[in-house]
Amino acid sequence: MIKERQIIYKKELATNIYEMLIEAPKVARAAHAGQFVLIMVDEKGERVPMTLVDWNPEVGWIKIVYQEVGTSTIKLSMKKVGDEIYYIAGPLGHPSRVSKFGNVLMVGGGVGIPALYPIARELKRLGNRVITVIGAKTSNALIYEKEMSEVSDEVYITTDNGSKGIKGFTVDAVKLLLNNGEKFDAVWAVGPALMMKAVAEVTNGKIPVSYSSLNSIMVCGVGMCGACRVTVGNKTLLTCVDGPEFDSYQVNWKELTIRLQAYKKEEMISLEMLKGAGKV
Amino acid sequence: MSKIGHRLEPKTRPPEIRKKDFEEVELTISPEEAIKEASRDIKFCAAPCSFRGCPVNVNIPGFLKKVSEGDFKEAYKILIQNTPVPSITGRVCQQEIQCEGQCVLRRVGEPIAIGAVERFVGDWALENNIEIPVTSEKKHKKVAVVGSGPSGIVAAADLARMGYDVTMYEAFHIPGGVLAYGIPEFRLPKRILRKEFERLQNLGVNIELGVVVGTTYTIPELLKDYNAVFLGVGAGRPIFLNVPGENLAGIYTANEFLTRVNLMKAYMFPEYDTPIHVGKKVAVIGAGNTAMDAARSALRLGADVYVIYRRGRNEVSARAVEFKHAEEEGVKFIFWAAPVEFESNDGINVSSIKLMKMKPGEPDRSGRPRPVPTGETFNFDTDMVITAIGFYPNPLIPQMTPDLKVDDHGRVVVDIEGRTSIPRVYAGGDIVTGESTVIEAMGWGRRVARTIDKDLQKI
Numbered sequence: 133m134i135k136e137r138q139i140i141y142k143k144e145l146a147t148n149i150y151e152m153l154i155e156a157p158k159v160a161r162a163a164h165a166g167q168f169v170l171i172m173v174d175e176k177g178e179r180v181p182m183t184l185v186d187w188n189p190e191v192g193w194i195k196i197v198y199q200e201v202g203t204s205t206i207k208l209s210m211k212k213v214g215d216e217i218y219y220i221a222g223p224l225g226h227p228s229r230v231s232k233f234g235n236v237l238m239v240g241g242g243v244g245i246p247a248l249y250p251i252a253r254e255l256k257r258l259g260n261r262v263i264t265v266i267g268a269k270t271s272n273a274l275i276y277e278k279e280m281s282e283v284s285d286e287v288y289i290t291t292d293n294g295s296k297g298i299k300g301f302t303v304d305a306v307k308l309l310l311n312n313g314e315k316f317d318a319v320w321a322v323g324p325a326l327m328m329k330a331v332a333e334v335t336n337g338k339i340p341v342s343y344s345s346l347n348s349i350m351v352c353g354v355g356m357c358g359a360c361r362v363t364v365g366n367k368t369l370l371t372c373v374d375g376p377e378f379d380s381y382q383v384n385w386k387e388l389t390i391r392l393q394a395y396k397k398e399e400m401i402s403l404e405m406l407k408g409a410g411k412v
Numbered sequence: 413m414s415k416i417g418h419r420l421e422p423k424t425r426p427p428e429i430r431k432k433d434f435e436e437v438e439l440t441i442s443p444e445e446a447i448k449e450a451s452r453d454i455k456f457c458a459a460p461c462s463f464r465g466c467p468v469n470v471n472i473p474g475f476l477k478k479v480s481e482g483d484f485k486e487a488y489k490i491l492i493q494n495t496p497v498p499s500i501t502g503r504v505c506q507q508e509i510q511c512e513g514q515c516v517l518r519r520v521g522e523p524i525a526i527g528a529v530e531r532f533v534g535d536w537a538l539e540n541n542i543e544i545p546v547t548s549e550k551k552h553k554k555v556a557v558v559g560s561g562p563s564g565i566v567a568a569a570d571l572a573r574m575g576y577d578v579t580m581y582e583a584f585h586i587p588g589g590v591l592a593y594g595i596p597e598f599r600l601p602k603r604i605l606r607k608e609f610e611r612l613q614n615l616g617v618n619i620e621l622g623v624v625v626g627t628t629y630t631i632p633e634l635l636k637d638y639n640a641v642f643l644g645v646g647a648g649r650p651i652f653l654n655v656p657g658e659n660l661a662g663i664y665t666a667n668e669f670l671t672r673v674n675l676m677k678a679y680m681f682p683e684y685d686t687p688i689h690v691g692k693k694v695a696v697i698g699a700g701n702t703a704m705d706a707a708r709s710a711l712r713l714g715a716d717v718y719v720i721y722r723r724g725r726n727e728v729s730a731r732a733v734e735f736k737h738a739e740e741e742g743v744k745f746i747f748w749a750a751p752v753e754f755e756s757n758d759g760i761n762v763s764s765i766k767l768m769k770m771k772p773g774e775p776d777r778s779g780r781p782r783p784v785p786t787g788e789t790f791n792f793d794t795d796m797v798i799t800a801i802g803f804y805p806n807p808l809i810p811q812m813t814p815d816l817k818v819d820d821h822g823r824v825v826v827d828i829e830g831r832t833s834i835p836r837v838y839a840g841g842d843i844v845t846g847e848s849t850v851i852e853a854m855g856w857g858r859r860v861a862r863t864i865d866k867d868l869q870k871i
Binding site for chain 1: 662
């Protein structure tokens with residue numbers, strides 16, 4: 133008998149990048165593409181937002197993919213199949229505003245690719261022509277190529293070092309597509325803030341509808357603390373309850389980047405402590 | 413004067429010691445002190461404290477009489493008929509404008525320290541594990557209480573006592589709402605909150621954590637499983653100043669700062685994983701209860717703290733005792749000043765605030781002088797800002813429930829008895845009023861529980 137919040141399956145997709153299936157029937161039954169959950173690994177843990185990559189409402193599991201970057205994600209990786217996660221709440225945020233647009237461009241970077249996957253799948257199901265650009269630092273770090281291929285009409289790959297596909301960033305491939313005269317009705321970008329910003333800059337004026345899924349630092353996830361606030365079209369909005377997807381052309385990217393750096397020092401301290409405790 | 417005696421002032425821990433930790437500031441009075449203070453109550457007063465002063469109409473003369481006789485168990489029984497959590501209300505109610513504000517002894521001397529005596533009785537009952545059995549018959553009807561804050565606690569306790577099957581839904585990992593994330597340990601210890609929730613569970617209330625009603629379960633879904641739904645989700649969304657630079661790093665809303673410190677225990681970072689950036693010189697904007705809680709928490713984390721308020725000393729809206737404790741502990745106040753811009757040296761972190769000097773103008777709707785800009789500004793250097801200027805109702809449920817009628821401010825519209833625009837859905841507390849006090853929210857919980865009972869009797 134699998135208990136609620138138990139880890140069902142765990143796999144390292146690439147160095148430090150993990151895919152995890154967790155029993156969460158309440159979340160799975162209500163989930164939509166573009167939504168996320170908040171996870172606390174243990175009772176002393178942070179509240180960490182994780183985008184839903186996949187879910188099964190009948191069986192009751194959810195899937196997340198994450199990269200080990202700090203204390204919380206390292207602690208999550210230390211959990212084994214059969215272990216329980218302390219807390220999972222969701223689904224949170226608005227579902228992606230998917231519909232039949234026609235030609236849709238999907239741009240994903242790093243662990244943003246799995247987060248992009250359910251949105252692409254939904255857009256494909258709705259009858260859109262889905263063109264996908266995914267990128268990573270190296271071919272070894274590239275994940276979800278197969279999954280994205282299954283829900284895309286065409287897939288373009290970029291790597292920073294040229295070990296696979298086009299040498300460069302995802303935005304370089306986007307530029308190539310646009311320069312070749314490809315026309316798109318909508319674009320989704322999920323990845324690092326700098327990547328989403330770069331995509332927004334080159335597609336602005338060329339693709340009418342543009343969404344980015346923001347990765348602001350979050351605490352409550354339910355609209356009461358304001359930690360994840362962003363400026364969108366000169367209005368202060370909350371990523372958790374007003375997003376997580378916003379019009380890429382309206383987002384104040386500079387501010388988002390500033391706010392993402394707020395805890396750099398503390399993140400180092402926490403990590404040192406975890407290492408000092410001999411847990412890693 | 414001699415006959416009615418002097419008011420008991422509860423002992424507090426010395427400011428220079430308490431400002432260095434998160435232990436409780438005010439101490440629970442002793443049984444002897446409680447008996448002596450309760451004995452100051454005069455016979456045959458009209459009890460305006462209960463009827464006009466207390467939003468949940470606690471029978472104050474009744475419980476005081478039992479305390480004066482040394483019968484604390486009977487006193488507790490009387491108290492919990494109206495406040496299921498006297499240990500909490502005794503600590504956080506704004507007594508000086510409620511019960512104690514109405515006390516007839518105020519006119520001839522000093523009001524009875526009702527809050528301190530109430531808190532004593534509550535703590536005594538918790539320590540001695542006094543349980544008051546529920547006697548009502550099972551109604552075999554189910555009610556969902558959404559939110560585990562003040563209004564939800566009272567609604568759940570009342571409905572459970574009436575014999576309903578109650579399930580309480582809470583989005584966070586710890587129940588209590590603002591009592592858990594907002595009010596700091598030094599004012600309301602979490603062990604008290606935990607015990608009060610154990611009591612609620614003993615009454616038969618089922619508590620489900622990590623459920624976000626609106627998305628995990630929608631209101632229509634809950635209506636399939638429950639005979640009635642009570643929404644007590646509170647005032648969540650913080651109000652922003654909307655001045656340039658407000659989103660620089662190092663600027664927190666009080667809700668974020670307090671949630672990190674209280675709920676996530678960031679004051680124990682890095683033992684707990686949630687970090688908090690604590691500045692050397694902290695500016696808290698606003699002078700309500702939340703502002704005091706934030707200022708005193710920042711002080712305890714080692715900062716030099718300034719409360720900046722656009723009005724004057726006499727207009728401070730926090731409980732008088734919190735203001736007093738804050739000053740005793742060394743929180744400094746800058747009155748008649750309002751932020752017009754936040755500035756940064758490195759382009760990332762806040763480094764100073766441009767403040768507008770204000771002056772008192774004509775009285776506003778609250779009767780207090782309206783703050784008027786003088787046109788003169790000055791700069792205040794700071795490396796951390798906490799804004800505490802109020803809240804809007806939590807937007808999540810209204811966003812996800814189009815049929816639920818809300819007003820222009822996002823407040824759920826209810827009739828006088830707490831019925832919303834959706835049949836069998838009720839609401840109370842800050843989600844309805846916008847922003848008020850713990851005890852006023854509790855008053856709503858009580859009122860709406862009665863309405864639910866009345867309506868469910870009919871079906």
